[in-house]
Amino acid sequence: MKTLFTTIAILTVTLGFSQSKFESAILRGKQMINDADTVTAMQNAVNYFQRIAQKETTEWLPWYYQAQIICFMASSNSDLDAKENQLNKALELIEAGKKIEKNAELLALEGFVQMLRVSVDPATRGQKLSPVVFGLYNQALAIDPQNPRARLFLGQFQYGTAQFFGTGFEEACVNVKKAYDIFENQPSEPTIYPSWGMGSARAALANCNQ
Amino acid sequence: MRYTLLLQFILFTLAATGQTILEGDVKDKTSEGLIGANVYIKDSYDGGTTDFDGHFRFETFETGDQILVVSFVGYETLELPINIEAAGNLQIELKESFNSIAAVTITAGAFEASDEKKAVVMKSLDIATTAGATADITGALNTLPGTQKVGESGRLFVRGGTSDETRIYIDGVEASNYYGATANGVPTRSRFSPFLFKGTFFSTGGYSAEFGQALSSALILNTNDVDPENKIDLSIMSVGLDAGVTRSWNDQSLYVKAGYMNLNPYNDLINQRVNWIDATKSWDGTLAYKKKLTNGGMFKVLGMTNTSGFHLEQYSTLSEKGYYDVQMANQNSFITSNVNLPVGDKDSFYFGGSASWNRDDLTYDETELSTPDFNMHWKAKFIHEFNAKQIINTGAEVFYTHVDREITTATDSVTLDYSNYNLAAYGEFDQYITEKLMMRFGARLSNQSVVSSTTLEPRFSMAYQVGEFAQFSLATGQFYQTPKKDYLLVTNTIDQERAQHYILNFQRIKESKIFRVETYLKDYDHLIRFQDQYDPTTFSNNGEGYAYGLDVFWRDRGGFKNIDYWVSYSWLKSERLFQDYPEKTTPGFSTAHNMSFVLKKFVPAIKSQLGATYSVTSGRPYENPNKEGFNESKTDVYQDLSFNMAFLPRPEVIIYLSATNLLGQDQVFGYRYANTPNDNGVIASEAIRLPAKRFLFIGCFITIGAFNKQLENL
Numbered sequence: 001m002k003t004l005f006t007t008i009a010i011l012t013v014t015l016g017f018s019q020s021k022f023e024s025a026i027l028r029g030k031q032m033i034n035d036a037d038t039v040t041a042m043q044n045a046v047n048y049f050q051r052i053a054q055k056e057t058t059e060w061l062p063w064y065y066q067a068q069i070i071c072f073m074a075s076s077n078s079d080l081d082a083k084e085n086q087l088n089k090a091l092e093l094i095e096a097g098k099k100i101e102k103n104a105e106l107l108a109l110e111g112f113v114q115m116l117r118v119s120v121d122p123a124t125r126g127q128k129l130s131p132v133v134f135g136l137y138n139q140a141l142a143i144d145p146q147n148p149r150a151r152l153f154l155g156q157f158q159y160g161t162a163q164f165f166g167t168g169f170e171e172a173c174v175n176v177k178k179a180y181d182i183f184e185n186q187p188s189e190p191t192i193y194p195s196w197g198m199g200s201a202r203a204a205l206a207n208c209n210q
Numbered sequence: 211m212r213y214t215l216l217l218q219f220i221l222f223t224l225a226a227t228g229q230t231i232l233e234g235d236v237k238d239k240t241s242e243g244l245i246g247a248n249v250y251i252k253d254s255y256d257g258g259t260t261d262f263d264g265h266f267r268f269e270t271f272e273t274g275d276q277i278l279v280v281s282f283v284g285y286e287t288l289e290l291p292i293n294i295e296a297a298g299n300l301q302i303e304l305k306e307s308f309n310s311i312a313a314v315t316i317t318a319g320a321f322e323a324s325d326e327k328k329a330v331v332m333k334s335l336d337i338a339t340t341a342g343a344t345a346d347i348t349g350a351l352n353t354l355p356g357t358q359k360v361g362e363s364g365r366l367f368v369r370g371g372t373s374d375e376t377r378i379y380i381d382g383v384e385a386s387n388y389y390g391a392t393a394n395g396v397p398t399r400s401r402f403s404p405f406l407f408k409g410t411f412f413s414t415g416g417y418s419a420e421f422g423q424a425l426s427s428a429l430i431l432n433t434n435d436v437d438p439e440n441k442i443d444l445s446i447m448s449v450g451l452d453a454g455v456t457r458s459w460n461d462q463s464l465y466v467k468a469g470y471m472n473l474n475p476y477n478d479l480i481n482q483r484v485n486w487i488d489a490t491k492s493w494d495g496t497l498a499y500k501k502k503l504t505n506g507g508m509f510k511v512l513g514m515t516n517t518s519g520f521h522l523e524q525y526s527t528l529s530e531k532g533y534y535d536v537q538m539a540n541q542n543s544f545i546t547s548n549v550n551l552p553v554g555d556k557d558s559f560y561f562g563g564s565a566s567w568n569r570d571d572l573t574y575d576e577t578e579l580s581t582p583d584f585n586m587h588w589k590a591k592f593i594h595e596f597n598a599k600q601i602i603n604t605g606a607e608v609f610y611t612h613v614d615r616e617i618t619t620a621t622d623s624v625t626l627d628y629s630n631y632n633l634a635a636y637g638e639f640d641q642y643i644t645e646k647l648m649m650r651f652g653a654r655l656s657n658q659s660v661v662s663s664t665t666l667e668p669r670f671s672m673a674y675q676v677g678e679f680a681q682f683s684l685a686t687g688q689f690y691q692t693p694k695k696d697y698l699l700v701t702n703t704i705d706q707e708r709a710q711h712y713i714l715n716f717q718r719i720k721e722s723k724i725f726r727v728e729t730y731l732k733d734y735d736h737l738i739r740f741q742d743q744y745d746p747t748t749f750s751n752n753g754e755g756y757a758y759g760l761d762v763f764w765r766d767r768g769g770f771k772n773i774d775y776w777v778s779y780s781w782l783k784s785e786r787l788f789q790d791y792p793e794k795t796t797p798g799f800s801t802a803h804n805m806s807f808v809l810k811k812f813v814p815a816i817k818s819q820l821g822a823t824y825s826v827t828s829g830r831p832y833e834n835p836n837k838e839g840f841n842e843s844k845t846d847v848y849q850d851l852s853f854n855m856a857f858l859p860r861p862e863v864i865i866y867l868s869a870t871n872l873l874g875q876d877q878v879f880g881y882r883y884a885n886t887p888n889d890n891g892v893i894a895s896e897a898i899r900l901p902a903k904r905f906l907f908i909g910c911f912i913t914i915g916a917f918n919k920q921l922e923n924l
Binding site for chain 2: 051052125161164165166
């Protein structure tokens with residue numbers, strides 16, 4: 001009897017371990033993203049999430065994080081052709097994630113990628129892609145009005161638009177402030193879900209308060 | 211015993227969680243280490259990334275026989291069966307993958323405007339923002355090499371061909387009656403707004419076997435995909451009003467637009483060379499529905515209807531009463547629908563159809579001409595990818611045309627009509643030898659019922675990339691076309707006309723700079739000739755002709771800050787023996803030299819894009835019956851300097867201003883002659899000019915929605 005209990009205990013531990021393996025892998029990956037300060041480290045993190053994605057075929061998070069890192073790589077890339085390729089790659093990854101679950105986080109990130117695509121060629125893309133970008137943020141917020149990233153990106157895009165046209169920042173800043181408040185009230189314990197953006201929100205809010 | 215079992219179980223579990231180190235190197239075929247490759251055990255998290263030497267090393271909890279996956283961008287993913295314990299030092303070589311996006315494309319004869327692809331000459335927006343084009347697709351394409359400016363027409367004339375030699379397609383099916391109704395000397399415009407399309411493919415020759423019935427050129431327009439946002443568009447223009455509503459939901463969108471144009475107020479303000487009794491007035495409606503299908507396909511419908519008319523007196527010394535009375539009424543409807551259905555990764559089906567109804571009622575003094583016609587096109591196509599390097603595109607289509615003419619003069623009345631079925635099938639095979647070399651073999655089989663003629667048209671093209679940015683491509687093929695409506699109404703004992711194209715192209719695109727040079731030869735035969743256009747017994751297919759020349763294009767977007775410009779130059783030599791020409795000579799629509807210089811500059815300080823287009827065209831031949839010979843005279847050089855400005859005061863407002871012929875040049879396109887000599891024995895003439903020296907346009911375009919909708923979410 002004792003043996004049986006021991007066996008069950010071992011099995012439970014083993015099973016329990018395998019259940020949280022995905023979660024701990026994601027948490028470890030998020031730490032890799034935070035620590036990545038070189039292209040090599042970022043590529044390493046992309047590969048890491050690619051491995052999780054091929055194993056966990058019903059999870060959208062590994063696709064999301066791959067796309068997120070590639071976005072970061074693209075945003076600091078000065079070679080426009082390479083940047084364009086990276087952004088297209090990010091869109092592909094987001095599309096793969098959306099096939100599993102079409103949610104606010106993926107839509108917000110897609111808007112973020114499209115925003116970066118505008119910056120590659122603002123003169124020809126601005127007019128056509130601006131509605132696409134706004135559309136994606138609005139879709140994301142329709143699903144989850146409390147998504148801080150969708151709210152923040154929307155505010156930032158409105159800010160940029162207002163800056164270009166020399167119109168007021170009120171609307172943009174309302175969204176930035178709202179995003180900042182949501183970030184502030186985020187629980188501090190680690191989560192496997194996206195939690196980045198607080199720094200940008202603080203910076204955007206500082207701009208608004210100038 | 212039990213304890214032994216338990217021990218064994220624990221040991222087994224521990225063994226299962228024991229770690230093995232896997233290491234090795236990933237290299238390309240030149241033994242160069244690949245940096246950043248992903249190496250992992252399939253269906254596990256265990257893996258690593260190669261370092262600067264292509265070396266990898268990682269720990270794994272897996273045991274026994276496993277599959278090692280090695281993946282790296284630009285290389286074929288490798289799956290290698292290994293035994294974890296016996297793996298040793300793994301030496302892996304990756305093969306470069308074939309990337310159809312990076313692969314060479316055929317550019318001979320082809321100009322593409324697209325925002326999606328990189329190696330294109332124009333962006334979609336360019337079509338709308340080219341000065342002098344006044345947001346007309348054809349106007350913008352007329353700034354590209356290979357086109358000849360025929361200012362009084364407004365149509366596309368490509369490499370010595372007539373405007374009838376270009377066919378226009380929307381989403382794969384024919385757009386009949388693409389041009390708006392007009393009368394002699396009043397240039398036409400496309401019925402289709404450039405904003406309906408995401409991409410334009412303009413072929414000046416040597417085009418795909420998928421398209422036929424055009425001796426010179428094919429213009430392929432692709433409509434926008436699902437609109438991303440709800441919005442309302444309002445246009446307030448010097449020539450009319452326009453309002454559109456877009457509704458977007460669940461991967462589908464509906465766009466409805468209505469417009470009214472009236473040029474009377476404008477014509478009253480600006481000096482006109484004709485006496486407008488009633489200027490061009492029109493009503494139009496557009497409907498577009500798009501749905502993204504769950505399997506990745508797309509369904510589209512586009513419908514348009516339009517009614518327009520005008521009445522004018524064209525001053526003429528050749529007319530006894532001093533003017534010709536011209537009155538035009540037009541009714542036109544067009545509908546097209548198509549669906550794209552991908553099946554798996556390798557196959558896709560396309561079905562499309564279009565129908566077009568058109569009726570012009572033209573009164574020219576005492577003569578009335580009524581031209582109701584109906585066109586229909588159905589097409590099915592199938593694309594199969596054997597592998598990334600071998601793709602077949604095949605399809606079948608049927609065109610139906612019915613044309614009526616009622617001609618009434620003071621004394622007489624004639625009714626003519628004909629119908630034609632055109633059945634066609636085509637196949638085209640793309641073979642990539644490498645990413646740098648590809649060939650396309652095609653053929654088209656086509657039957658025309660009205661002239662009882664069947665033709666087989668071979669096509670071939672290839673492209674070869676040299677270095678990183680440059681490529682050569684060539685295209686050749688046979689192109690047949692049924693004689694134009696006016697002739698088929700008179701006789702059906704004629705045959706199709708034919709052209710053979712040979713094109714050699716060099717293109718270099720590096721960053722924002724594009725350089726293209728192209729040389730070509732177009733050989734015409736079986737062209738229609740007649741002595742009397744209304745006497746069927748005088749018709750034959752004995753005509754012939756040729757065109758050869760050189761086209762050069764240079765564009766630099768952003769080489770200078772906020773400046774985008776392009777220069778086109780075409781040299782053309784063309785002669786024809788056709789229609790009622792008594793001898794082989796250069797036709798009136800062919801000009802030896804055509805040059806365009808297009809400049810766009812964004813000025814952030816005034817939030818405006820400024821544009822200018824300068825065009826110059828050498829003299830056009832015309833027939834002067836007072837002189838010996840045929841088409842022996844030439845008009846003066848044609849020049850035009852146009853300007854436009856788009857001012858964006860707010861994100862949702864664009865104010866647009868444009869003006870043509872700033873230099874005020876007297877633009878003469880040819881001369882009309884009297885039928886008989888006057889008392890001095892001279893046949894009197896008068897110049898063909900536009901109805902006004904300049905065209906000015908002011909418009910205000912407002913978009914409500916996309917930018918304001920976020921209010922709802924606050």
